Amino acid sequence: MSAREKILKAADELFGEVGFDAATTREIARRSGVNKALIHYHFETKEALLSHVLDRYYGRLSETLNESIGAGDTVRERIVRMVDGYMDFLDANRNFSRIVQREASGGGNLERIRRHMKPLFEIGKRLLVETYPATRSGELAAEQLLITFYGMIVGYFSYDAVLEYLLQTDPLSPKNLAARKRHIVRVIDLVITAVELEAKQAGKAVKKKPKGRKNAAKR
Amino acid sequence: MSAREKILKAADELFGEVGFDAATTREIARRSGVNKALIHYHFETKEALLSHVLDRYYGRLSETLNESIGAGDTVRERIVRMVDGYMDFLDANRNFSRIVQREASGGGNLERIRRHMKPLFEIGKRLLVETYPATRSGELAAEQLLITFYGMIVGYFSYDAVLEYLLQTDPLSPKNLAARKRHIVRVIDLVITAVELEAKQAGKAVKKKPKGRKNAAKR
Amino acid sequence: MSAREKILKAADELFGEVGFDAATTREIARRSGVNKALIHYHFETKEALLSHVLDRYYGRLSETLNESIGAGDTVRERIVRMVDGYMDFLDANRNFSRIVQREASGGGNLERIRRHMKPLFEIGKRLLVETYPATRSGELAAEQLLITFYGMIVGYFSYDAVLEYLLQTDPLSPKNLAARKRHIVRVIDLVITAVELEAKQAGKAVKKKPKGRKNAAKR
Amino acid sequence: MSAREKILKAADELFGEVGFDAATTREIARRSGVNKALIHYHFETKEALLSHVLDRYYGRLSETLNESIGAGDTVRERIVRMVDGYMDFLDANRNFSRIVQREASGGGNLERIRRHMKPLFEIGKRLLVETYPATRSGELAAEQLLITFYGMIVGYFSYDAVLEYLLQTDPLSPKNLAARKRHIVRVIDLVITAVELEAKQAGKAVKKKPKGRKNAAKR
DNA sequence: GATGAATGAGCGTTCATTCAT
DNA sequence: AATGAATGAACGCTCATTCAT
Numbered sequence: 001m002s003a004r005e006k007i008l009k010a011a012d013e014l015f016g017e018v019g020f021d022a023a024t025t026r027e028i029a030r031r032s033g034v035n036k037a038l039i040h041y042h043f044e045t046k047e048a049l050l051s052h053v054l055d056r057y058y059g060r061l062s063e064t065l066n067e068s069i070g071a072g073d074t075v076r077e078r079i080v081r082m083v084d085g086y087m088d089f090l091d092a093n094r095n096f097s098r099i100v101q102r103e104a105s106g107g108g109n110l111e112r113i114r115r116h117m118k119p120l121f122e123i124g125k126r127l128l129v130e131t132y133p134a135t136r137s138g139e140l141a142a143e144q145l146l147i148t149f150y151g152m153i154v155g156y157f158s159y160d161a162v163l164e165y166l167l168q169t170d171p172l173s174p175k176n177l178a179a180r181k182r183h184i185v186r187v188i189d190l191v192i193t194a195v196e197l198e199a200k201q202a203g204k205a206v207k208k209k210p211k212g213r214k215n216a217a218k219r
Numbered sequence: 220m221s222a223r224e225k226i227l228k229a230a231d232e233l234f235g236e237v238g239f240d241a242a243t244t245r246e247i248a249r250r251s252g253v254n255k256a257l258i259h260y261h262f263e264t265k266e267a268l269l270s271h272v273l274d275r276y277y278g279r280l281s282e283t284l285n286e287s288i289g290a291g292d293t294v295r296e297r298i299v300r301m302v303d304g305y306m307d308f309l310d311a312n313r314n315f316s317r318i319v320q321r322e323a324s325g326g327g328n329l330e331r332i333r334r335h336m337k338p339l340f341e342i343g344k345r346l347l348v349e350t351y352p353a354t355r356s357g358e359l360a361a362e363q364l365l366i367t368f369y370g371m372i373v374g375y376f377s378y379d380a381v382l383e384y385l386l387q388t389d390p391l392s393p394k395n396l397a398a399r400k401r402h403i404v405r406v407i408d409l410v411i412t413a414v415e416l417e418a419k420q421a422g423k424a425v426k427k428k429p430k431g432r433k434n435a436a437k438r
Numbered sequence: 439m440s441a442r443e444k445i446l447k448a449a450d451e452l453f454g455e456v457g458f459d460a461a462t463t464r465e466i467a468r469r470s471g472v473n474k475a476l477i478h479y480h481f482e483t484k485e486a487l488l489s490h491v492l493d494r495y496y497g498r499l500s501e502t503l504n505e506s507i508g509a510g511d512t513v514r515e516r517i518v519r520m521v522d523g524y525m526d527f528l529d530a531n532r533n534f535s536r537i538v539q540r541e542a543s544g545g546g547n548l549e550r551i552r553r554h555m556k557p558l559f560e561i562g563k564r565l566l567v568e569t570y571p572a573t574r575s576g577e578l579a580a581e582q583l584l585i586t587f588y589g590m591i592v593g594y595f596s597y598d599a600v601l602e603y604l605l606q607t608d609p610l611s612p613k614n615l616a617a618r619k620r621h622i623v624r625v626i627d628l629v630i631t632a633v634e635l636e637a638k639q640a641g642k643a644v645k646k647k648p649k650g651r652k653n654a655a656k657r
Numbered sequence: 658m659s660a661r662e663k664i665l666k667a668a669d670e671l672f673g674e675v676g677f678d679a680a681t682t683r684e685i686a687r688r689s690g691v692n693k694a695l696i697h698y699h700f701e702t703k704e705a706l707l708s709h710v711l712d713r714y715y716g717r718l719s720e721t722l723n724e725s726i727g728a729g730d731t732v733r734e735r736i737v738r739m740v741d742g743y744m745d746f747l748d749a750n751r752n753f754s755r756i757v758q759r760e761a762s763g764g765g766n767l768e769r770i771r772r773h774m775k776p777l778f779e780i781g782k783r784l785l786v787e788t789y790p791a792t793r794s795g796e797l798a799a800e801q802l803l804i805t806f807y808g809m810i811v812g813y814f815s816y817d818a819v820l821e822y823l824l825q826t827d828p829l830s831p832k833n834l835a836a837r838k839r840h841i842v843r844v845i846d847l848v849i850t851a852v853e854l855e856a857k858q859a860g861k862a863v864k865k866k867p868k869g870r871k872n873a874a875k876r
Numbered sequence: 877g878a879t880g881a882a883t884g885a886g887c888g889t890t891c892a893t894t895c896a897t
Numbered sequence: 898a899a900t901g902a903a904t905g906a907a908c909g910c911t912c913a914t915t916c917a918t
Contacts, residue, residue, distance in 0.1 A: 003881075017325060021240030025909060035883045040910060042881090098324040104381050105317045106236065114384040121385045143386060144402035147378075151370030159366075162323050165333040166340045167362055183363035190409045222898075244892060254900050259893060261898090441902080455763060459678030463888060473904050478889060480902090536762040542819050543755045544674060552822040559823045581824055582840035585816075589808030597804075600761050603771040604778045605800055621801035628847045660877075682913060692879050697914060699877090 004042045006032035012053045016095025019102050020050055020109075047108055050099075054109060057096045058116035064089050065120060075131040076192055080185050082124075083153060087181055090157045091172065101158035121146060134198035145191060152184050223261045225251040231272045235314025238321045239269055239328075266327055269318075273328060276315045277335035283308050284339060294350040295411055299404055301343075302372065306400055309376045310391065320377035340365060353417035364410060371403050442480045444470035450491045454533025457540050458488055458547075485546055488537075492547060495534045496554035502527050503558060513569040514630055518623050520562075521591060525619055528595045529610065539596040559584060572636035583629060590622050661699045663689035669710045673752025676759045677707055677766075704765055707756075711766060714753045715773035721746050722777060732788040733849055737842055739781075740810060744838055747814045748829065758815035778803060791855035802848060809841050 001009070010032035014023040025046055029036040043049040068085035072078035090097050103109040128135045128142040135142040156163070156171065163171040170176065220228075229251035233242040244265055248255040262268040287304035291297035309316050322328040347354045347361035354361040375382070375390065382390040389395065439447075448470035452461040463484055467474040481487040506523035510516035528535050541547040566573045566580040573580040594601070594609065601609040608614065658666075667689035671680040682703060686693040700706040725742035729735035747754050760766040785792045785799035792799040813820070813828065820828040827833065 019238070019240060019321065019324065019326070021238060022326070024907080026907085036909095037884080037911075038882055041883095046909065101324055101377075102238070102321050104378050105238065105320055106380055107238070107241070110380055114381055117381060118385060139401050139405040141398075141402070144399065147375060147382065147399075148371050148402070148406060150378075151374030152367045155370030155374055156366060158320075159323050159369075161325055161329050162333050162336055163366065166337060179360075180363065180366075182358045183360070183367070186358035186413075187367060187406070187410065190413055191406065194409055243890080245890085255892090256894080256901080257899055260900095265892065457676070457678060457759065457762065457764070459676060460764070462886080464886085474888095475890075475905080476903055479904095484888065539762055539815075540676070540759050542816055543676065543758055544818055545676070545679070548818050552819055555819060556823060577839050577843040579836075579840070582837065585813060585820065585837075586809045586840070586844060588816075589812030590805050593808030593812055594804060596758075597761050597807075599763055599767050600771050600774060601804065604775060617798075618801065618804075620796045621798070621805070624796040624851075625805060625844070625848065628851055629844065632847055681911080683911085693913090694880080694915080695878055698879095703913065 003032070003034045003038060007034060007039055007042060007049070008053060008056070011049050012095050012099075015050060015053060016098045020046075020099075020107070050103075050109060051112055054099065054103070054112055054116070057093060057099075060093075061086075061089055061096075062116075062120065065123075069123065069127065075127065076189070078127070079188060079192075083149070083184055083188065084181065086153055087177065087184075090154065091177060094157065094160075094172070097154050097157040100154075124149075132192070132195040132199060134195040134202070140191060140195050140198070149184075149188065152187065156180055222251070222253050222257060226253060226258055226261060226268070227272060227275070230268050231314050231318075234269060234272060235317045239265075239318070239326070269322075269328055270331055273318065273322070273331055273335070276312060276318075279312075280305075280308055280315075281335075281339065284342075288342065288346070294346065295408070297346070298407060298411075302368070302403055302407065303400065305372055306396065306403075309373065310396060313376065313379075313391070316373050316376040319373075343368075351411070351414040351418060352421065353414040359410060359414050359417070368403075368407065371406065375399055441470070441472045441476060445472060445477055445480060445487070446491060446494070449487050450533050450537075453488060453491060454536045458484075458537075458545070488541075488547060489550060492537065492541070492550055492554070495531060495537075498531075499524075499527055499534075500554075500558065503561075507561065507565070513565065514627070516565070517626060517630075521587070521622055521626065522619065524591055525615065525622075528592065529615060532595065532598075532610070535592050535595040538592075562587075570630070570633040570637060572633040572640070578629060578633050578636070587622075587626065590625065594618055660689070660691050660695060664691060664696055664699060664706070665710060665713070668706050669752050669756075672707060672710060673755045677703075677756070677764070707760075707766055708769055711756065711760070711769055711773070714750060714756075717750075718743075718746055718753075719773075719777065722780075726780065726784070732784065733846070735784070736845060736849075740806070740841055740845065741838065743810055744834065744841075747811065748834060751814065751817075751829070754811050754814040757811075781806075789849070789852040789856060790859065791852040797848060797852050797855070806841075806845065809844065813837055 007028065010028045011023070014028055014031065017023075023046075025036055025039050028049075029039055039046075039049065043052060064085050065082055068081040069078050072081050100113060104113050124146050125142045128145060134140060135145060160171050167176075171180070226247065229247045230242070233247055233250065236242075242265075244255055244258050247268075248258060258265075258268065262271060283304045284301055287300040288297050291300050319332060323332050343365045344361045347364060353359060354364060379390050386395075390399070445466060448466045449461070452466055452469065455461075461484075463474055463477050466487075467477055477484075477487065481490060502523050503520055506519040507516050510519050538551060542551050562584045563580045566583060572578060573583060598609050605614075609618070664685065667685045668680070671685055671688065674680075680703075682693055682696050685706075686696060696703075696706065700709060721742045722739055725738040726735050729738050757770060761770050781803045782799045785802060791797060792802060817828050824833075828837070
């Protein structure tokens with residue numbers, strides 16, 4: 001492995017463990033076994049190093065998700081594949097969600113995260129809206145669904161340290177990860193069923209108002 | 220306002236804005252208009268200051284949620300009230316979710332967050348399990364549901380800066396917050412409907428509804 | 439002596455010895471016997487420390503020169519007193535001319551030096567112009583004279599290290615300083631005589647052209 | 658232009674602009690368009706690079722001054738030619754006086770400057786002493802005169818940035834340079850007249866003019 | 877002759893914290 | 898309760914220089 005790659009690897013790990021601010025170039029140098037100055041030779045600043053790490057992650061995530069969305073017969077299956085692919089990616093790159101988790105709250109890399117997320121968000125949105133008319137607006141609007149899906153998936157990884165304590169088991173063990181996947185797919189199925197039902201009712205709507213729905217919305 | 224309170228307020232804001240590590244005692248002193256050394260007089264260390272901020276938040280959140288869960292006729296209504304109360308709390312204390320977001324990934328305050336979350340998690344879990352037998356395990360197990368609910372709610376606040384860009388509108392505006400609430404409640408309704416349906420199907424299998432459970436949940 | 443003053447003294451010396459860029463805060467701390475961080479507590483940056491040193495010097499020089507120019511019966515005497523006062527000042531503050539020497543060539547403190555020199559320059563100029571009409575323009579214009587006087591005086595101090603080698607004696611010994619003073623006063627006398635002569639000839643000029651002068655100008 | 662020459666040129670410029678200490682090999686490499694390591698291939702150290710620049714300057718200055726001093730009928734004319742040549746040289750090599758200005762105050766190149774200046778100083782001294790007996794000692798001693806001439810000439814160039822502000826015009830414009838030259842020559846004329854007058858008065862005292870001296874000065 | 881990679885030393889600066897008052 | 902002064906440790910970063918190719 002080249003020194004450059006060793007630096008990237010060490011930085012990725014340290015950023016994930018303690019966060020960007022608490023990570024020091026000295027420790028990155030120590031872990032990667034290179035001279036401290038070499039970090040600044042390969043990456044202008046510590047910020048640039050983080051940017052590099054993030055760009056690499058998002059590049060690979062993008063590939064993964066685009067592959068997932070490409071395959072699959074039905075839309076539901078494609079969505080499930082995306083969930084699957086996303087979770088496998090976060091499983092294989094555990095620092096990623098932690099880094100994003102911290103940087104998304106503000107700071108110099110917020111803009112970078114925004115720009116990386118935008119196309120992924122748009123793809124998901126278009127897929128939902130074009131398939132399920134009921135997600136164009138309302139309680140199950142595509143935007144809301146995507147935020148919910150994202151929260152279900154990413155939250156599980158970025159809160160793993162807390163969950164370990166709450167659940168008294170390793171949330172990232174293969175068994176538990178599989179359970180989480182089944183849960184998420186189940187919730188997504190519930191939602192898809194609901195939006196499909198709405199579509200049907202909207203089709204009949206010339207005859208009948210979707211009365212039951214309205215009551216539910218009232219709480 | 221006492222110097223002590225001014226320090227807490229400034230620290231809370233700064234921790235929310237830039238995170239614990241990037242926050243400096245100098246800036247906290249500047250914002251609260253007190254001498255830097257006074258911070259250490261009132262709060263032993265910077266860590267202790269964060270602990271104080273967190274404890275205060277969790278104390279108030281606990282109260283809020285306990286009040287929410289207390290009122291309400293049906294369990295569904297009590298859940299909805301909790302969602303409502305939680306979101307209102309995060310809305311009124313916007314630094315809170317950001318601080319937790321960052322600290323939950325690790326660091327010295329992870330333990331603190333774990334301990335604060337545990338009772339809230341247990342209360343929610345008992346409520347679900349005692350009311351809906353189907354949440355005892357399986358795809359819609361109480362733990363999974365709580366993580367999902369938490370992700371739906373908290374993620375929305377802690378990713379507000381990113382969402383602002385993705386949605387091209389302020390996600391924390393009253394209008395958008397109300398829409399988010401409706402979405403979350405709707406998803407919860409879908410889930411409750413599902414677990415109730417499962418219970419009925421299970422009931423048919425053993426011929427009887429688990430009525431006693433419902434009484435137990437009321438406590 | 440307060441820590442602040444000890445720092446200023448050490449900084450002054452070191453800046454004079456090796457120049458601003460080669461001077462390190464570590465060495466300043468070492469020489470003044472204070473903690474390195476204390477330098478930044480009392481003086482924001484290393485630059486600010488230099489500015490402080492310079493301001494103090496120019497403040498004292500200003501006083502000195504204003505006192506010198508105030509006393510004295512004739513203008514010639516007042517000029518001589520200024521030369522005297524200036525040289526005594528540079529003798530007593532040997533780092534001063536070296537620091538100015540280096541900073542005047544450019545860098546962040548050029549502006550500061552410019553602003554300090556301006557009023558001194560204007561005072562000298564006014565004194566000359568109002569006393570000797572011949573210095574209003576021409577070969578012995580006040581500006582040229584002041585630059586020459588400045589070069590005669592300050593150059594002697596800032597090149598002392600070189601002069602020591604060229605003259606094979608300490609140029610700043612009391613004896614040599616006195617000799618330099620006599621030389622400078624003598625040259626100034628020659629110049630004053632010349633401008634007084636020009637004034638007289640200009641008075642007669644209605645009758646006769648200053649022919650000899652013109653030849654001299656031709657070289 | 659060879660890489661070596663490009664490096665020398667860039668170093669010369671940078672040393673003149675920011676001084677030796679603030680100049681970095683990185684910037685020299687950038688400006689000359691060569692690899693940083695190549696600088697150390699051609700010039701052992703950064704110090705050696707400065708030495709090269711200085712040696713080149715002094716070599717050319719020596720030539721210039723020797724040419725100037727060679728031509729001319731009278732000694733006065735030869736002196737004037739030297740002033741002319743010196744100022745033209747400083748005008749054509751503006752970094753030179755700035756570099757010398759900074760290095761003459763101390764540091765590793767002081768010795769080099771001393772050695773370069775020594776012969777020039779001795780030549781000037783001999784010329785004066787052999788021509789004008791009055792410069793052998795006293796208020797108008799040759800050493801004093803040379804320091805004064807040097808200060809008048811070099812100070813004008815090395816303080817150009819300050820003078821620009823004091824005079825509110827570019828001191829190095831052809832017009833202003835010409836004016837400075839006329840001033841300097843005029844002052845030198847005053848001095849020569851004075852030393853000649855002293856010689857005459859001394860001659861009267863011993864009845865005879867020191868004629869043989871003049872021949873000796875021609876060499 | 878030329879270069880990308882690498883390094884030890886050291887830079888100015890900032891940190892949370894302590895202390896004397 | 899409050900503060901100005903002080904400190905040891907560590908920060909990100911840059912330096913001139915070296916080395917292998």
